[in-house]
Amino acid sequence: MTGLTFRKKAEPEERLDLSPLVPAQLAGLSAADIAGLKVGTSRLGVTVGDIFEVSGDDPATIRFEGGSPRFDRIGEAMEAGEIFVQGDAGMRLGRMLKGGRIVVSGSAGDHAGSAMEGGVVRIAGNAGDRLGGPLAGEMMGQKGGTLIVGGNAGARAGDRMRRGVISIAGDAGPDAGSRMIAGTLIIQGRAAGTPGRLMKRGTLFLCGGVEHLAPTFLDNGPADILILSVMSRTFAAGEVGSVPFGRQPMRRYGGDTAVLGLGEIFLPL
């Protein structure tokens, strides 16, 4: 058996909802069944067969050859399996992911990893706004799993994050870690805006500095604590990979005291 491959025929003329193309929903379907699945978001009734050439027969591994910023909701609520996207992904990549692995070689749109509960989302390029964050009206963002961005992230990455790890290799847009409930958010580049605003608990690493630190975060002084080296060693051996804070001294700020105040921001000394 070979993995299912969706080869893009041409750039779609509308945004697509690719949430049906996950292993659990494709299991047992014939090639014709898959080609007939509706993925359009307009009255045109666009199907998989209109957009992709489909080959392979193992839905546990899904490959999109040729991505698009209009490919929305890839891997939504996936419980197990692997999805590879050669190119860009649209909005809500890996939203509510429960397990398995999604790898994107390009960039992803807004709400990537939104409210994910487990598994791994790896984006080689940039991510849009509200990485891991909740949709409007939802109480929690990311609840578990690991979300890795090789480039930059947009505004409010990790909004209302509850658990899990987000790692951003580049810079973060305004107000990363806003309203964090818990979890770990690592920004290796520079953080714009006022990160950590209204965070209750959780850990925010701002390895490349910060544009503005809210006055409701209180300086706890240099932090020579073991958890930094344990995290660094564990991440280096796992999905996240090398992080800078195991090697450089950090200063800890406790906050946001405008709310519960049990969160922490680490900045280089």
Place this chain on the structure above:
Amino acid sequence: MPGVNDTMVVNGVSIDDSFAEAFPMAGTAIQITAINEKWALEAARSMTGFATSVIACGCEGGVDRLLAPDETRDGRPGVRVLFFSFDAGGLEKQVTTRLGQCILTSPTSACYADLDAEATIDLGSAIRYFADGWQISKKFEDKHFWRMPVMEGEFLCEAKTGVTTDGVGGGNLLLMAGTTAQALAASEAAIEAMRRVPDVIMPFPGGIVRSGSKVGGKYKGMMASTNDAYCPTLKGVTKSELGPEIGSVLEIVIDGLSSAAVADAMRVGIKAVTDLGPQEGALRIGAGNYGGNLGPHHFHLKDLLP
């Protein structure tokens, strides 16, 4: 010698046709690290103090081995410590009490799980309230840690560790010699070799027991009393297991995370004693049992010969 059939002789050391009778126990392993080996050992010794016999101490514990920095979770020197008790509940109570009093309190220490198993007992999850609301839970890469602010800085402790019910307690060797010095020399040689076997501890002082016991006694309420059959000063006045050439007996008790580990430790212990020979060490090796009806694990000496 009454009751003894010493048909085997290795390098001049007689080995009884007998067996050690051992019992199932719940066992666990943890990793203690510190800024250097000295402080890792201080913490480990403190935690495993008064943990020689489950009957009176609530658990049996000891150092399995030293850990190099590249073997520990945080890259510092460490010690692997094992604990055993009758059941997982009793084990958890002992381990968490000792964790709170001996590891949390020890300068620069940290504590991590060192046994993968489906069943777990609490470590940091049990003592986190010491931090009085300032404790921090961190979960990443399928690991869960508790961070507790303390006067020295921050105490880091993994939330839980694995527990196995395949543990074995009560493997043993009886080393019988002409003098106490010879019995001690044989015992020390055995312990030095047995400490290189993974997943076992010898929980008594220096790994050696000078006061082996039998079940019960003449006085009401005594769960154990001196093993008079192996007391050299009682030869002739009790039903002794000792011949006239034996002047001193020492025992080594072994607990392990598996039956195979206990057997391995006994095997290398017997080899070390027979290699030392009867001139400097023991004349005879035996093992303690209760007739075979109490414990399901029987370690026959004849199966463990070098």
